[in-house]
Amino acid sequence: MVDGLVMGYCTSAEVDGLPAGEGVFVPCSFELADNYAPQNRNAEAGALFERLLSLRNDVGLLAEEYDPHARKQLGNFPQAFSHVALIRTGFNLCDVSPVASKRATDLGVSE
Numbered sequence: 001m002v003d004g005l006v007m008g009y010c011t012s013a014e015v016d017g018l019p020a021g022e023g024v025f026v027p028c029s030f031e032l033a034d035n036y037a038p039q040n041r042n043a044e045a046g047a048l049f050e051r052l053l054s055l056r057n058d059v060g061l062l063a064e065e066y067d068p069h070a071r072k073q074l075g076n077f078p079q080a081f082s083h084v085a086l087i088r089t090g091f092n093l094c095d096v097s098p099v100a101s102k103r104a105t106d107l108g109v110s111e
Contacts, residue, residue, distance in 0.1 A: 003068035004048070005029045024066050026052065030085035034092050045093055052086070062086065 005024035029052055036045035055066050055073065062082035063073035 004051070005066065005068055006032050024068060026055070026062055026064060026066055026079070026082040027085040030082075030089040033089050037093060042093075049089055049093055052089075 002024050006028035007024055029048065033045045033048040033052070036042070036048065056062055057073065061078040063075050063077040064079035064082055065073070065075040067074050
């Protein structure tokens with residue numbers, strides 16, 4: 001993890017032919033929020049979900065990676081996997097997170 005967000009894999013060494021230092025993998029970070037909920041870590045789930053939502057650009061799009069130090073999106077843009085993860089996590093947190101539930105209601109989403 002870097003700054004509370006999940007890496008796709010360890011990038012500190014050149015083990016795959018790519019240079020070290022990729023950004024965090026946005027879909028994996030959404031999955032972490034998903035996994036907090038069954039552990040009754042609802043406040044952490046909601047806070048991470050909100051933080052990930054704040055990474056979107058001005059029209060709500062996400063890339064596949066994010067650099068928390070430079071505070072910019074990296075990699076493929078827009079990335080469908082990131083958006084699918086956002087939607088899935090939003091639905092998963094609706095029952096346990098008042099913030100996610102309110103967002104779903106505000107968007108007209110019903111279960």
